[in-house]
Amino acid sequence: MTRASERIALFNWVTSEHPDINVLVNNAGIQQRYHVLKTNAKDDWNYYSQEIASNTEAPFHLCLLFAPFFANKDYAAILNFTSGLAYTPMAIAPIYSATKAAVHSFTMSLRHQLEDTAIEVIEIAPPAVNTDLGGVGLHTFGTPVDEFADAVFKNLDEGKHEFGYARAEKARRMSRDEIDESVKEMYSNMKDTIL
Numbered sequence: 001m002t003r004a005s006e007r008i009a010l011f012n013w014v015t016s017e018h019p020d021i022n023v024l025v026n027n028a029g030i031q032q033r034y035h036v037l038k039t040n041a042k043d044d045w046n047y048y049s050q051e052i053a054s055n056t057e058a059p060f061h062l063c064l065l066f067a068p069f070f071a072n073k074d075y076a077a078i079l080n081f082t083s084g085l086a087y088t089p090m091a092i093a094p095i096y097s098a099t100k101a102a103v104h105s106f107t108m109s110l111r112h113q114l115e116d117t118a119i120e121v122i123e124i125a126p127p128a129v130n131t132d133l134g135g136v137g138l139h140t141f142g143t144p145v146d147e148f149a150d151a152v153f154k155n156l157d158e159g160k161h162e163f164g165y166a167r168a169e170k171a172r173r174m175s176r177d178e179i180d181e182s183v184k185e186m187y188s189n190m191k192d193t194i195l
Helices: 004-017 041-070 094-113 145-157 167-172 176-193
Strands: 023-026 076-081 119-125 162-164
Touching: 004 041, 023 041, 041 076, 041 094, 076 094, 094 119, 119 145, 119 167, 162 167
Parallel strands: 023 076, 076 119, 119 162
Antiparallel strands: none
């Protein structure tokens, strides 16, 4: 997903081999944790840029590829997974948080641009889910995958176009002061994991 040529090849293959496809799910992602004063961006920029390419460039590009193809369908849907961190960034994962905020903004714009088509544009904001995102064993404190998946299907059945779950839903509704306090608290609790 980090290479434009591979995304184009995927689009060409999918639309050729499965012309009835009408749903795009953008859920791939990378989460890297670091302290900016301990990076070597001069020599290691590629390491950091992969996170941007995977989390932002890929879903943007895939939406731009698939939306015109879907516009001729009787029904289609684009589901973009963001994160609760799009609303309340986790300071130890600054690029990840910023990319998810960018996808949130893009998804809102896309929804408005496509409102006169049969394409539903849906944003799903997960909380921390017990997966290997960011590394093995880093997400053992979060929501079980099955519980989150059940919540996603429930919200989709209810016709919601933007929703989160657990802490992510709370983050979507926070005031600016609550966001600042939450970010400060998260960083205080997690900074020892990167220092």
